[in-house]
Amino acid sequence: MTERIREFLRTRREDGPCVVIDLDVVRENYHAFSRALPDTRVFYAVKANPAPEVLGLLAKLGSCFDCASVVEIELALAAGATADRISFGNTIKKERDVVRAMELGVRLFAVDCTAEVDKVARSAKAVGVADARIFCRILCDGAGADWPLSRKFGCVPDMAADVLEHGHRQGLTAYGISFHVGSQQSNVNAWDSALASASAVFKECAMRGLSLSMVNLGGGFPARYLRPIPGVPAYGDAIFQALSKHFGNRLPETIIEPGRGMVGEAGLIEAEVVLISKKAEDDQVRWVYLDIGKFNGLAETMDEAIRYPIRTARDGDATVPCVLAGPTCDSVDVMYEKTPYMLPFSLEIGDRVLIEGTGAYTTTYSAVAFNGFPPLRQYVI
Numbered sequence: 001m002t003e004r005i006r007e008f009l010r011t012r013r014e015d016g017p018c019v020v021i022d023l024d025v026v027r028e029n030y031h032a033f034s035r036a037l038p039d040t041r042v043f044y045a046v047k048a049n050p051a052p053e054v055l056g057l058l059a060k061l062g063s064c065f066d067c068a069s070v071v072e073i074e075l076a077l078a079a080g081a082t083a084d085r086i087s088f089g090n091t092i093k094k095e096r097d098v099v100r101a102m103e104l105g106v107r108l109f110a111v112d113c114t115a116e117v118d119k120v121a122r123s124a125k126a127v128g129v130a131d132a133r134i135f136c137r138i139l140c141d142g143a144g145a146d147w148p149l150s151r152k153f154g155c156v157p158d159m160a161a162d163v164l165e166h167g168h169r170q171g172l173t174a175y176g177i178s179f180h181v182g183s184q185q186s187n188v189n190a191w192d193s194a195l196a197s198a199s200a201v202f203k204e205c206a207m208r209g210l211s212l213s214m215v216n217l218g219g220g221f222p223a224r225y226l227r228p229i230p231g232v233p234a235y236g237d238a239i240f241q242a243l244s245k246h247f248g249n250r251l252p253e254t255i256i257e258p259g260r261g262m263v264g265e266a267g268l269i270e271a272e273v274v275l276i277s278k279k280a281e282d283d284q285v286r287w288v289y290l291d292i293g294k295f296n297g298l299a300e301t302m303d304e305a306i307r308y309p310i311r312t313a314r315d316g317d318a319t320v321p322c323v324l325a326g327p328t329c330d331s332v333d334v335m336y337e338k339t340p341y342m343l344p345f346s347l348e349i350g351d352r353v354l355i356e357g358t359g360a361y362t363t364t365y366s367a368v369a370f371n372g373f374p375p376l377r378q379y380v381i
Helices: 003-011 023-036 052-061 070-078 095-103 114-127 157-169 190-207 232-247 260-266 299-304
Strands: 018-021 040-045 064-067 086-088 108-111 133-137 145-147 173-178 183-185 214-216 253-256 267-277 286-290 310-312 319-325 334-344 352-356 377-380
Touching (some): 023 232, 070 086, 070 095, 095 114, 133 157, 133 214, 157 173, 260 267
Parallel strands (some): 018 377, 108 133, 133 173, 173 214, 286 319
Antiparallel strands (some): 018 267, 310 352
16 A cells, blocks of 8 residues: 555545555556566556546556547547557447547557458448558467456467458558457466467468568556566566567567556555354354445456455454455355455454555446445545
8 A cells, every 4th residue: 555545545534435546656557567668559458447547647658548449449538648549459349339439530450350350341431541450369378367368359360360361451451460368467478379379470461461560469467466476577578588589580569458557556445344244153264244345346356366465454463264245235245255364353343444456447347336335436646
């Protein structure tokens, strides 16, 4: 917890859980990525936290933006980004949304199949756009990630050249390849095999007369939770080595899309203990219910994938194993049960708990009004 967040919470009077974002941390993280990969453009993943203050700061710092919808594109533009700094990075887009994005000036689009290419091509013709660029997302295994990705996005590398050639034949610029090595990726070498696949696609496209120029390295850069993680410079070094290994002295343009790695550690949630109980008199594990849970912003505790650091004012007292659950009338609203947390035995109903590393994928995952609970309140300082 930063001193700025500590001081804010000391004077806060509103009831209910909240997340506080320290923009100084966001600024530091942006500069860290820029230093670690100086020749790579940063496209912040807006979905991680689209707070106007966060987007405005990053726009001023020179960041580009990875957007998943027209709404996110409009948010980035409103924050001061120009359209040439925006990528429509979702491979699943309604055609009318592609048209709207083009009308707003966006020219960079992710695809992973010929049907999506057709949407972009038809939209370009409808709007009169001659400089639309596409990049094809390829699948990779995501080994080493705490939050591995499914096969929802991307195609097998062998298919990517066909997708890009299909776009070229329809007047689109075949710009490059993208991939995602999985969220909260702790293995700095995870990019190596994906870059090997990207290099193979570049070579295949060259044989077909297509000159690709960009590799989108995706996100996956982690935030610090319970386990130690490598620093951003270690990721930068490993990625540069992998690029040199697979592309030699003809390095492509590169893009990264940090989300969690940009804002995760900038945020802290303050919550309240609502109930402490046991399921049996001789039970050695206590149940601690908070006023926040899976439906209020902690969706990433699903399958206990993300294990947030939790602090209390009673840290240092003797501890007992505790299951952590949320306040809603839904049996799935249990954050940590398979591996209980060790919390102070002296913890009481009404105590405050601090959940660290919660600047990413909390407010955006919060339900609107499940059980009547309001969305997670956010303060940006």
